[in-house]
Amino acid sequence: QQQVKQSPQSLIVQKGGISIINCAYENTAFDYFPWYQQFPGKGPALLIAIRPDVSEKKEGRFTISFNKSAKQFSLHIMDSQPGDSATYFCAASGSSNTGKLIFGQGTTLQVKP
Amino acid sequence: NAGVMQNPRHLVRRRGQEARLRCSPMKGHSHVYWYRQLPEEGLKFMVYLQKENIIDESGMPKERFSAEFPKEGPSILRIQQVVRGDSAAYFCASSPSDRVNYGYTFGSGTRLTVV
Numbered sequence: 001q002q003q004v005k006q007s008p009q010s011l012i013v014q015k016g017g018i019s020i021i022n023c024a025y026e027n028t029a030f031d032y033f034p035w036y037q038q039f040p041g042k043g044p045a046l047l048i049a050i051r052p053d054v055s056e057k058k059e060g061r062f063t064i065s066f067n068k069s070a071k072q073f074s075l076h077i078m079d080s081q082p083g084d085s086a087t088y089f090c091a092a093s094g095s096s097n098t099g100k101l102i103f104g105q106g107t108t109l110q111v112k113p
Numbered sequence: 114n115a116g117v118m119q120n121p122r123h124l125v126r127r128r129g130q131e132a133r134l135r136c137s138p139m140k141g142h143s144h145v146y147w148y149r150q151l152p153e154e155g156l157k158f159m160v161y162l163q164k165e166n167i168i169d170e171s172g173m174p175k176e177r178f179s180a181e182f183p184k185e186g187p188s189i190l191r192i193q194q195v196v197r198g199d200s201a202a203y204f205c206a207s208s209p210s211d212r213v214n215y216g217y218t219f220g221s222g223t224r225l226t227v228v
Binding site: 006032034036041042043044045046049089093098099100101102103104105106 | 117144146148153154155156157158161168169172204206208211212213214217218219220221222
């Protein structure tokens with residue numbers, strides 16, 4: 001119930017391509033779904049987040065698509081750049097998990113020049 | 114604003130020793146969260162503290178691990194009698210409230226290696 005499952009584990013994309021990372025959850029009490037970006041040796045940094053009352057949120061090249069009925073959400077990185085190479089984590093939180101984020105397993109993205 | 118400060122950045126301990134990890138939250142933040150990241154895995158919640166109070170320790174191992182956030186000074190995660198399986202990156206995050214959607218900021222972590 002508290003798990004967030006993320007796929008794929010790793011992803012290689014050519015520069016300019018679209019990177020897509022998927023996550024699925026079970027707990028319907030979750031009401032906040034952020035994506036974090038982590039570079040080696042650094043802590044996770046918030047990239048973009050969505051609430052279940054909208055189906056899509058876009059910020060620059062990054063878009064979250066949210067499917068409430070399927071309990072799935074995904075991150076799309078348009079025009080992927082080598083500087084986007086990092087590990088990406090989806091996460092979820094709800095009113096019953098005060099202050100606590102439940103993270104997916106992570107996706108290591110490599111964007112080839 | 115210096116962000117969330119964690120120290121040390123790297124810590125090497127022999128089996129059986131104690132490890133003390135420190136986290137200074139961002140200015141104005143009174144809520145601190147600790148997470149553990151094992152190699153090739155996502156972050157796992159350990160404990161949530163406010164000043165002088167443990168709010169949620171549901172992710173803390175039952176033995177050898179403890180955390181505190183005193184009235185003055187940084188939050189401390191303490192691991193007694195470390196074992197090889199404790200080797201991981203430990204991250205803390207701080208926020209101005211108990212909501213994750215506002216100001217929730219991670220530090221750069223402490224990499225603990227047990228030899």
